[in-house]
Amino acid sequence: MENTRTAPSVLTARAAGLIGCTQCGRVQTPGAARCIRCGSVLQSRDEASLQKVWAWFFAGLVVYVPANIYPMLRTSSLGKTTDSTILGGVIDLIHHGSIGIALIVFFASIVIPVGKFIAIAYLALSIRHRVKLSDHRRHILYEIVEFVGRWSMIDVFVVAILAALVQLDFAAHINPGIAAVSFALSVAFTMMSAQSFDPRLIWDANKGNPA
């Protein structure tokens, strides 16, 4: 057993002939179709999980492209209209000397989403292929991805707030660009992708692929 080196051998619910409710966590007896506590559908393993993961993943990837190409913000100040993309905004911020904010935007808008894409792809691939990272680490990675995913929305929030607040007619007004919608969708899709991933598969993989 390869993984026993990194993680102690774990008895899974499946191995114990039980089913855990993914919603409320109650352990059910085998054969139950629904959770006796919360009534959600019970499934020992989600067979379609990887499909969903990949589907949401690609959807997120597709909308992530325009999110970076199209302008995120359309700023009109005294008749002058400036469009700024995400990366353009970061560069502008650096030029203006606000390196701290630039870093925040850069992390929130570029590093995290991209990292998320990589992490999800890595996790999804790790189900079918052998990877070096131990089951436990991958589970932590999954937890991180799921936790961090919503924070990518910080950009969208900023745009939404700015667009709502800065409507001073001619003096200045800010409108969200196409990229804002794309980006929001991208974040949403990657979150869905992460949600679709059934972490129990991580353990199954070890079981199913004994050394």
Add this chain to the structure above:
Amino acid sequence: MSHPRPAEMDMSPPRKSFWRNLSFVWLVPIAALAVTLFIAWQSWAARGTLIEIRFTNAAGVTADETVVRYRDVSVGLVENVRFSADMESVIVAARIDQNVADNLPVDAQFWVVRPEVSARGISGLSTVLSGVYIEASFTPEPGAAASSFEGTNKAPLVLPGKKGTRLTIRASDGSRLSAGSPIFYRGIEVGSIEAPRLLDSGDGVVVEGFVEAPHDRRINSATRFWDVSGFSVSLGAGGLDLSVDSLASLVTGGISFDTVFSGGTTIDDDQVFDLFESEKSARESVFSDVIDNAVKLTVEFDESVSGLSAGSPVQYRGLRVGVVSAIGAFIEDTASGQTVKLRVTISIDPQSMGLQKDVRPAETLAFLAGAVKEGLRAQLAAKSIFSNTLVVDLVDAPDAPEATLGIFNGEFPVLPSIESDLPDVTATAEGLLQRVNDLPVEEVMEQAISLMASIEAVAAAEGTRTAPDAILALIEDARGLIGSEATQAIPQELRDTVGELRSTIAGLTKVTEDLQTADAVGQLVAALNAAEVAAEDFSGLSAELSEAGSEVPALIDDLRALTAKANSLEVEQLMTSAASFLDGADKLVDSEDMRALPAALTGALQEAQAALSQLREGGIVENANATLASASDAAKAVATAVETLPALSDRLARLVRQAEGTLAGYGNESSFNRETVAALREVRQAAAAVSKLARALERNPNSLLFGR
């Protein structure tokens, strides 16, 4: 560690079918892809066509910022700004919306809209904040899709598609016309002009104008344009005329037009209008060539036609009948050589002469030929007394030498002319100026200054100062003479003589008594004769004295004249007069008579004494009574003479007083001197004023004419 036994799992086998196994979630990425692709395609499809606009400069045009607008709607965005290959111009590449680009004709106009502040208002104000933009203007032409254009620096006068008439106006001077100046029709702005440009020949300017529909239908061949720029002031026989148009035209200039006569025909596209100086001249211009059946004549003038110009009126008995259409010179060979003659071409409107409107030129000429035979002549006349503008006057001169309307082939008929009786205003004015110029102002000034100097020198000279003293001394001498004992003794002596005569008479009474006894009549007669002689001497003396007395008034007159002359500042003459006066006084004092007076008196007395002594010695004469009577006569004569003497001395004293008054006035610090000095000062001030005037005149001779 024993594991609990796993329960029996009810595991459903995996569904083998791939398609059945496929999750519906895959619809999401497919939809996302579709949407994204659709957006991409849409933005690509709508990104428009790249066109290139060539500008001489692209001030304010910024890539990715400057928009292109058509009818104030943004239709494109500048993508980049670069130089042309030869660096001569700037090429602005702009991406234009596809539907607009499809309709762009080759002659579409692009210009950069910038903020502009002019007398006619402010335009493009929004560009101050938003930056410039490129405005496009064109008449849509579906499918043309041109992609390379020439940009203009300024907005075109006429936006394509605007209805109206474009016209060309020719002016002699473009200083009062500027781009955008309005065109007025009866005070309503109906169009505008572009910037005037020089003719290729350089002898005028041409300006393109545009009159909007429907006002352009007012324009026909009878339309005249005139300049309403600024304001015009004219002063003429009709009084002061001030005309000011709109404030905008005051600043930027403007053109007004009106149809000045009926019957104009529609204009061609290339119709060129002349711009007249004023409405008046525009209305007066009706004549030139617009009359179809106008008759052109040539008039030759020997004299200067300065003041006559093409467009000058031709008048007949004060009525305008035509216009001067051209002026030229030609050389005529005569017996005495070649002379330059001036040839003026005039065109005459037959209708104005009272002929029918549609009369043929030949008939007009026949009429004119008849009139010339009757004495119709052309003559130059001044338009008004205020100007040297000339008009050609057709006058009836029955006395003029015979002449006919010279009709030659190929040329205009020659209308004979007579010499004008123009007052040569120019010559007169020039002559006046010349005369003013020629005034010997400088010399007059120099002479006046030297005169002043000499007067000053004379007044300050030692001799002048001492002259009064000398005169005073002379008078003193004269007074001394008159007041001398001898002179004053004369009456005393006369009294003595009379006393002696009385005693003589007393003696005579005694002698008479003696005579009654002695016969000494003969001797007495002789003595009486002598006494008679003495008496005669006396009367002569008294005559002389009165003569001398009569010289004194003359002397006084001399003195008065002297005073008058002194008053009139003729100092030199004064000196000579004073000298002659003194001479006269001298002469009087030194005269033989004066000197002889005491001697003669003495002689007479001596003779009388001698006679008396002879009488005393001699015998007593018989007819002593007669002798006494004559002696009494003699005594009376002597008394008369004596009576005249006080008057003489009075006169002399008066003379002296007057002379003294005169001479006292000559004292060093006397008021006379002060007055003289004051008078000199005044004269000098006057001289200075004259010299100032002279300088002013020299600098600006015109001021003499214009008053300043």
